[in-house]
Amino acid sequence: VLYNILIAFTKMHKFEAIEPVDILAGCARFVIVGVGGVFFGIIFGFISAFITRFTQNISAIEPLIVFMFSYLSYLAAETLYLSGILASFAKQMFSPAFAFALFS
Numbered sequence: 001v002l003y004n005i006l007i008a009f010t011k012m013h014k015f016e017a018i019e020p021v022d023i024l025a026g027c028a029r030f031v032i033v034g035v036g037g038v039f040f041g042i043i044f045g046f047i048s049a050f051i052t053r054f055t056q057n058i059s060a061i062e063p064l065i066v067f068m069f070s071y072l073s074y075l076a077a078e079t080l081y082l083s084g085i086l087a088s089f090a091k092q093m094f095s096p097a098f099a100f101a102l103f104s
Contacts, residue, residue, distance in 0.1 A: 001033045001083070037083030041090025044073035049095045066095070 005026040009018055048069035052062050070088050077087035 001030050005029065033081070033083050034086055036080065037077045037086030038090040040077040040080075040082060041073050041087040041092075042094045044069045044076070044087070045091040045094030048091070069095075 009022070009026070012018055012022065048065055051069075052065055055061050055065065070091050073087040073091040074084040078084035
């Protein structure tokens with residue numbers, strides 16, 4: 001994201017001056033991409049912890065659910081041009097808060 005912002009500033013510099021509003025818009029975009037990725041990670045972490053609650057009799061499927069929702073959080077965030085890496089990381093950090101009590 002930061003790379004794309006700096007490339008856009010480089011292209012703007014050839015035709016027009018970079019104003020403080022442009023810099024603030026770039027910083028805001030950077031924050032939105034990061035926070036949006038973490039938001040998707042938290043949502044998918046909650047969903048995966050909720051689903052694993054009902055897999056007590058089928059414990060072999062629990063790791064599949066964990067990996068599947070990690071990848072889904074990555075894909076969902078990247079589809080909306082948010083940080084997929086932060087989404088996957090936040091999912092892994094958030095789901096143990098619920099999952100320790102729920103895993104068999």
